[in-house]
Amino acid sequence: MHAGGRVLFRGLHFDLPSGSVLTLRGSNGSGKSTLLRTLAGLLPLRAGELRWCGQSMSPASADYQRQLAYLGHQPGMNDALTGLENLRFALTLTHSHPTAISAQAEDRMREVLRQLDLSRAAGLAFGRLSQGQRRRFGLARVLLSGKPLWLLDEPDNALDEQGLHWLAQTLGNHAAAGGMAVVATHRGLQLPFSPALDLSSFAQVRAGKDVALC
Numbered sequence: 001m002h003a004g005g006r007v008l009f010r011g012l013h014f015d016l017p018s019g020s021v022l023t024l025r026g027s028n029g030s031g032k033s034t035l036l037r038t039l040a041g042l043l044p045l046r047a048g049e050l051r052w053c054g055q056s057m058s059p060a061s062a063d064y065q066r067q068l069a070y071l072g073h074q075p076g077m078n079d080a081l082t083g084l085e086n087l088r089f090a091l092t093l094t095h096s097h098p099t100a101i102s103a104q105a106e107d108r109m110r111e112v113l114r115q116l117d118l119s120r121a122a123g124l125a126f127g128r129l130s131q132g133q134r135r136r137f138g139l140a141r142v143l144l145s146g147k148p149l150w151l152l153d154e155p156d157n158a159l160d161e162q163g164l165h166w167l168a169q170t171l172g173n174h175a176a177a178g179g180m181a182v183v184a185t186h187r188g189l190q191l192p193f194s195p196a197l198d199l200s201s202f203a204q205v206r207a208g209k210d211v212a213l214c
């Protein structure tokens with residue numbers, strides 16, 4: 001995998017079966033974000049292959065893109081809109097519904113906001129929220145997307161204890177429901193159900209050049 005003309009790592013191979021969460025660990029600059037952005041189709045896959053349910057796919061292909069929700073370092077929301085407006089907008093885009101969100105989806109959104117202690121903050125301009133609240137909205141967006149594959153770059157960043165607990169529980173529930181996630185962290189996010197891939201000590205990784213998901 002390349003960044004800025006430099007090879008970050010070679011020979012990466014991993015499988016991510018349905019119902020599993022992979023934690024990416026590694027020191028600053030080891031390539032966690034680059035790998036996630038490549039899996040999200042935001043950077044080109046220079047070598048190797050990505051397989052989705054056994055089928056070779058370009059990470060940028062529409063069929064693969066429909067399966068994933070990506071959360072980068074930024075929450076990907078508009079500061080001038082409220083959190084609620086941002087979520088409604090994201091949901092409308094995700095489900096390609098040009099008009100109103102269903103009452104059921106609206107109820108689900110309110111429930112997730114309640115779980116994340118965001119009910120009051122939901123009516124404020126997004127730009128006025130704290131870092132932890134912004135992170136929580138980003139996570140709500142991913143959860144509400146209903147996508148099977150979650151690609152999360154330091155989702156634990158700025159979260160308090162209660163937020164970390166919610167995150168671990170939500171990832172566990174997602175896996176139990178057959179979902180998949182790749183989660184980069186260099187903090188202490190503990191996911192006992194998730195194997196870890198340490199990009200700093202890459203010798204631990206099985207030789208190969210492919211990534212198989214689903």
Ligand SMILES: Nc1ncnc2c1ncn2[C@@H]1O[C@H](COP(=O)(O)OP(=O)(O)OP(=O)(O)O)[C@@H](O)[C@H]1O
Pocket residue numbers: 003004005008026027028029030031032033034035186
């Ligand atoms: N667009 C880019 N152009 C040039 N170099 C880049 C680019 N993106 C990333 N890099 C370099 O690639 C390396 C890996 O960066 P990356 O952000 O993937 O690491 P990381 O493991 O996520 O780091 P951190 O833990 O600090 O978030 C770094 O040395 C970085 O400078």
